[in-house]
Amino acid sequence: MIEYGKTSKQSRGPAPLRERGLALLREMLMIRHFEEKAAELYSVGKIRGFLHLYIGEEAVAVGSMQVLGPDDNVVATYREHGQALARGVPAGAIMAEMFGKANGCSRGRGGSMHIFDVSRRFYGGHAIVGGGLPVAVGLALADVLRGRSGITVCFFGDGAVAEGVFHESLNLAALWRLPVLFLCENNLYAMGTGLARHQAQTDIVRKADAAGVPGLAVDGMDVLAVETAVSRVVDAVRGGQGPRLLEARTYRFRAHSMYDPDLYRNKDEIERWKTRDPIALFTAVLREQGILADADLASLEASVHADVAAAVAEAEAGPWEPVEDLLKDVHTPVAR
Ligand SMILES: Cc1ncc(C[n+]2csc(CCOP(=O)(O)OP(=O)(O)O)c2C)c(N)n1
Numbered sequence: 001m002i003e004y005g006k007t008s009k010q011s012r013g014p015a016p017l018r019e020r021g022l023a024l025l026r027e028m029l030m031i032r033h034f035e036e037k038a039a040e041l042y043s044v045g046k047i048r049g050f051l052h053l054y055i056g057e058e059a060v061a062v063g064s065m066q067v068l069g070p071d072d073n074v075v076a077t078y079r080e081h082g083q084a085l086a087r088g089v090p091a092g093a094i095m096a097e098m099f100g101k102a103n104g105c106s107r108g109r110g111g112s113m114h115i116f117d118v119s120r121r122f123y124g125g126h127a128i129v130g131g132g133l134p135v136a137v138g139l140a141l142a143d144v145l146r147g148r149s150g151i152t153v154c155f156f157g158d159g160a161v162a163e164g165v166f167h168e169s170l171n172l173a174a175l176w177r178l179p180v181l182f183l184c185e186n187n188l189y190a191m192g193t194g195l196a197r198h199q200a201q202t203d204i205v206r207k208a209d210a211a212g213v214p215g216l217a218v219d220g221m222d223v224l225a226v227e228t229a230v231s232r233v234v235d236a237v238r239g240g241q242g243p244r245l246l247e248a249r250t251y252r253f254r255a256h257s258m259y260d261p262d263l264y265r266n267k268d269e270i271e272r273w274k275t276r277d278p279i280a281l282f283t284a285v286l287r288e289q290g291i292l293a294d295a296d297l298a299s300l301e302a303s304v305h306a307d308v309a310a311a312v313a314e315a316e317a318g319p320w321e322p323v324e325d326l327l328k329d330v331h332t333p334v335a336r
């Protein structure tokens, strides 16, 4: 039988195995199809600016988000559509944001890299590599000072471990025993630069250890393994033991961004990783256990396609911000 981690969602009442398995699969399929549609819309100029796809990494966002409750904070990077969808940010609000429409979750001002939804404690979307790390530490400190019980999960890439702010953020979080889970999505590349090309120490768990933050690594292509590992480290963080780091080993199947010709990776390497596609792996698990029949998969696919189509329709129908509002909220008047 598939083993599920002891998660907070689970503690709200164990859903039947079949229902939970299909829900996890649906969330991953939603991210995959949402992004495939975004790529298509980018190529016809409906979405402009930068667009970084999460395709291949879906198990990390979906597995980890199962463990979080509404009082927890999430901070992500510019590759954040997956985390935003898994956190429950409405697909239409994300799509409209990418269209630059006023009904976008950041009112069309931020685009793909700046998905934000305070009502769901989803604090970005950060275009600066490592930019979310100190924000996460600040959110956790605010929770402690206000006596709130939530924890903060900060997603960041392997490229961010090269930034000074990574070490500073881990140091402060450890020193003040702040409730932060640093979740490194190690997809082996920072744009076109492989981890071993810019780091002498490529073991990210050891780097965290040096800052006084215990860490763990997990197979980021296995949604159940991610859920279980996150559940384990989150138990420690919630229990007041201070911050933890989880390194999810994953891979992006697409180029860094829509502008990247992807010439630095060996095609065989990409194909090898595709044999561990998180959606295909989990589909196989569910089939083996008799949880998923062909008809279930077909109906999941159909309902996800319908949701993506509805999100696009919402974005298309949304208004543009009036030109006279363009300077609104750009400058704060200084009181003299
Ligand atoms: C401070 C800073 N330096 C450089 C960049 C340019 N840049 C954008 S994405 C990126 C790679 C980051 O890679 P990683 O953290 O591994 O995330 P991934 O794209 O793999 O998800 C770089 C260097 C930036 N946005 N911010």
Ligand SMILES: [Mg+2]
Pocket (backbone or CB within 6 Å): 157, 158, 159, 185, 186, 187, 188, 189, 190, 191
């Ligand atoms: Mg990376």
